[in-house]
Amino acid sequence: MSVSTASKSAAAIDRARADxxxxxxxxxxxxxxxxxxxxAAGIELARGGADLIEIGIPYSDPVMxxxxxxxxxxxxxxxxxxxxxxxxxxxxxxxxxxxxxxVMTYWNPVMRMGVDEFARRLAEAGxxxxxxxxxxxxxxxxxxxxxxxxxxxxxxxxxxxxxxDRMKATVEASRGFVYAVxxxxxxxxxxxxSDAAEGVVRAARAAGAERVCVGLGVSTxxxxxxxxxxxxxxxxxxxxxxxxxxxxxxxxxxxxxELSTGTRKN
Amino acid sequence: xxxxxxxxxxxxxxxxxxxxVDGQVTDxxxxxxxxxxxxxxxxxxxxxxxxMPESLIAALDELTETFEKAKADPEFTAQIAxxxxxxxxxxxxxxxAARFAEHAGGVRIFLKREDLNHTxxxxxxxxxxxxxxxxxxxxxxxxxxxxxxxxxxxxxxxAALLGLECVVxxxxxxxxxxxxxxxxxxxxxxxxxxxxxxxxxxxxAINEALRDWVANVSTTHYLLxxxxxxxxxxxxxxxxxxxxxxxxxxxxxxxxxxLPDAVCACVGGGSNAIGIFHGFLDDPSVAIxxxxxxGDGVDTPRHAATITLGRPGVLHGxxxxxxxxxxxxxxxxxxxxxxxxxxxVGPEHAYLADIGRVSYEPVxxxxxxxxxxxxxxxxxxxxxxxxxxALAGAIKVGQRLAAEDGDASEKIVLVNLSGRGDKDVATAAxxxxxxxEKSAEAEIGKEGEQL
Numbered sequence: 108m109s110v111s112t113a114s115k116s117a118a119a120i121d122r123a124r125a126d127x128x129x130x131x132x133x134x135x136x137x138x139x140x141x142x143x144x145x146x147a148a149g150i151e152l153a154r155g156g157a158d159l160i161e162i163g164i165p166y167s168d169p170v171m172x173x174x175x176x177x178x179x180x181x182x183x184x185x186x187x188x189x190x191x192x193x194x195x196x197x198x199x200x201x202x203x204x205x206x207x208x209x210v211m212t213y214w215n216p217v218m219r220m221g222v223d224e225f226a227r228r229l230a231e232a233g234x235x236x237x238x239x240x241x242x243x244x245x246x247x248x249x250x251x252x253x254x255x256x257x258x259x260x261x262x263x264x265x266x267x268x269x270x271x272d273r274m275k276a277t278v279e280a281s282r283g284f285v286y287a288v289x290x291x292x293x294x295x296x297x298x299x300x301s302d303a304a305e306g307v308v309r310a311a312r313a314a315g316a317e318r319v320c321v322g323l324g325v326s327t328x329x330x331x332x333x334x335x336x337x338x339x340x341x342x343x344x345x346x347x348x349x350x351x352x353x354x355x356x357x358x359x360x361x362x363x364x365e366l367s368t369g370t371r372k373n
Numbered sequence: 374x375x376x377x378x379x380x381x382x383x384x385x386x387x388x389x390x391x392x393x394v395d396g397q398v399t400d401x402x403x404x405x406x407x408x409x410x411x412x413x414x415x416x417x418x419x420x421x422x423x424x425m426p427e428s429l430i431a432a433l434d435e436l437t438e439t440f441e442k443a444k445a446d447p448e449f450t451a452q453i454a455x456x457x458x459x460x461x462x463x464x465x466x467x468x469x470a471a472r473f474a475e476h477a478g479g480v481r482i483f484l485k486r487e488d489l490n491h492t493x494x495x496x497x498x499x500x501x502x503x504x505x506x507x508x509x510x511x512x513x514x515x516x517x518x519x520x521x522x523x524x525x526x527x528x529x530x531x532a533a534l535l536g537l538e539c540v541v542x543x544x545x546x547x548x549x550x551x552x553x554x555x556x557x558x559x560x561x562x563x564x565x566x567x568x569x570x571x572x573x574x575x576x577x578a579i580n581e582a583l584r585d586w587v588a589n590v591s592t593t594h595y596l597l598x599x600x601x602x603x604x605x606x607x608x609x610x611x612x613x614x615x616x617x618x619x620x621x622x623x624x625x626x627x628x629x630x631x632l633p634d635a636v637c638a639c640v641g642g643g644s645n646a647i648g649i650f651h652g653f654l655d656d657p658s659v660a661i662x663x664x665x666x667x668g669d670g671v672d673t674p675r676h677a678a679t680i681t682l683g684r685p686g687v688l689h690g691x692x693x694x695x696x697x698x699x700x701x702x703x704x705x706x707x708x709x710x711x712x713x714x715x716x717x718v719g720p721e722h723a724y725l726a727d728i729g730r731v732s733y734e735p736v737x738x739x740x741x742x743x744x745x746x747x748x749x750x751x752x753x754x755x756x757x758x759x760x761x762x763a764l765a766g767a768i769k770v771g772q773r774l775a776a777e778d779g780d781a782s783e784k785i786v787l788v789n790l791s792g793r794g795d796k797d798v799a800t801a802a803x804x805x806x807x808x809x810e811k812s813a814e815a816e817i818g819k820e821g822e823q824l
Contacts, residue, residue: 166702167571168577168688170580171584190700215688217701219686219700241425243430246423264426266426266431277427288427291591
């Protein structure tokens with residue numbers, strides 16, 4: 108077992124921090140509306156100012172997603188998306204940009220391919236690691252081993268409901284950053300950032316987290332500014348997916364430039 | 374280990390030891406090893422666990438703790454016993470089906486009559502228990518998923534009885550087909566929300582209920598209807614249904630002086646099955662059979678034979694057998710019986726299959742409907758189509774037992790008749806061409822056929 112590289116996600120967040128910014132993290136589902144357009148949108152995302160990119164794997168039973176992302180991933184599946192194409196998306200974006208590219212996935216597709224096989228191919232494609240919304244560290248033995256073998260980041264989620272003990276265990280199991288869920292709910296745009304978000308970040312830091320990014324319900328530059336004042340990174344998903352749906356990759360670039368105006372710390 | 378009778382039946386009666394996914398051959402339950410009863414979870418061998426978003430882990434912990442305390446609290450167990458007796462009508466009867474048994478090689482067949490419970494199925498056992506736990510946790514709202522509506526109706530019933538708000542998620546297609554069950558739930562004070570996401574079936578109703586739960590977990594208990602999902606649900610739902618097996622075992626001994634040779638139940642998620650199986654898990658002489666929905670046949674893509682043809686994966690919080698494609702995407706299941714139409718199965722069943730303690734076999738729609746008609750005509754009992762899968766399986770098991778050495782009339786098969794068939798009359802009438810083509814019922818039946 109050898110760790111071949113340092114954390115790509117941590118390096119991307121640290122570069123933003125050195126630049127006086129919170130990192131901007133953007134989510135796009137693979138294969139929506141096509142694999143090539145996901146790559147094009149990912150490149151626009153990076154050029155528009157995203158430091159990290161999450162590529163979601165469309166899944167038949169997305170229990171943590173709201174209606175916009177569900178509609179996009181259902182369309183990708185109806186269009187014949189295959190899980191292995193996520194590696195093409197990752198390779199396509201990393202070939203053209205410096206952004207750290209992670210894959211966000213429900214666990215069964217990884218388990219079906221084989222955790223080690225999935226990790227090996229993700230590393231080969233230049234991916235930074237995995238964000239796992241329905242995998243908790245308690246069940247992650249195989250993934251922890253594979254991510255060590257291939258030098259991948261493992262980003263677990265923490266929530267407003269996480270106890271101090273669970274927060275500590277989750278922070279310790281994570282590498283790259285910790286994903287703080289801002290609200291008890293599923294993905295989707297909301298008018299206001301939840302008051303709970305800052306508390307989750309504080310609790311994660313108290314548990315030893317060096318890098319904490321906040322996601323769920325973040326859709327405007329104002330939200331980015333508010334969260335960026337206390338978190339190391341700000342994650343935007345649904346708003347970008349809606350932009351891609353309505354205006355294609357160019358609209359993703361435009362929204363990203365707008366969002367990135369909120370990242371400056373002072 | 375207690376309660377193991379002296380019995381000379383060879384151990385092999387319980388099924389041939391099978392190669393497990395982990396490559397082990399396991400028949401240690403027969404070797405006088407550990408008890409299989411009261412398995413506490415979170416793991417059943419390699420199955421079970423908590424493959425769930427972190428946001429819900431605190432609620433699962435709270436539920437586990439509340440459940441463990443309640444089990445040890447005489448006040449709680451007395452409350453359950455009182456409701457079972459004076460509300461549900463327990464103990465349910467054990468009825469010998471002599472005329473039906475003539476078609477099963479001449480063995481004796483006994484029916485555990487869960488169809489006679491209030492609301493018409495075993496589901497009431499679990500909803501009363503979980504609704505009481507919800508009250509103990511100070512939750513004021515329960516949510517539930519339902520396919521054809523049986524668990525939704527049971528949940529709405531428990532909510533009405535205990536003064537809880539109730540929201541039921543149901544696939545939009547199922548809502549349309551089961552309009553009368555939607556009306557029943559609404560009469561009982563529940564709100565029914567049609568689910569239009571994904572495949573609009575039971576699994577999508579579970580997904581939507583989980584999304585609701587994440588957002589409202591401080592006030593809401595998710596009253597899952599089967600022995601599946603994340604810990605503590607599989608062990609907890611089984612606990613509330615263990616009464617089926619306990620009663621049946623005592624009733625068998627009382628009526629026949631011995632244990633049955635075989636126990637049969639239908640398996641969708643597997644709650645009625647695990648309830649009756651539990652009473653006999655440690656009885657090596659008793660062979661146990663779970664019958665899955667074979668739909669159009671397991672050589673077609675239209676079935677719900679999860680253990681027979683699925684492979685391990687994670688869905689709705691548990692590692693278990695799943696119907697999934699090469700990419701790990703869930704495959705839609707098909708069965709004439711909405712209650713068995715689920716692409717997963719409870720993790721304890723996955724384990725019992727791997728160690729060879731329970732044999733799981735598919736029963737097709739046609740076989741189930743023939744058994745449905747046979748019970749109607751020979752015993753004057755209209756069974757649920759779900760339970761008809763167990764009846765069809767019992768005919769096969771009876772014929773096999775009769776072909777073995779010994780007097781067939783000395784052999785006994787116990788069947789869990791998990792529910793009554795009143796809800797299935799339109800589907801059955803259509804299946805057997807009993808309806809005037811222009812009748813409203815014929816329309817409902819046709820729609821049912823589109824499943």
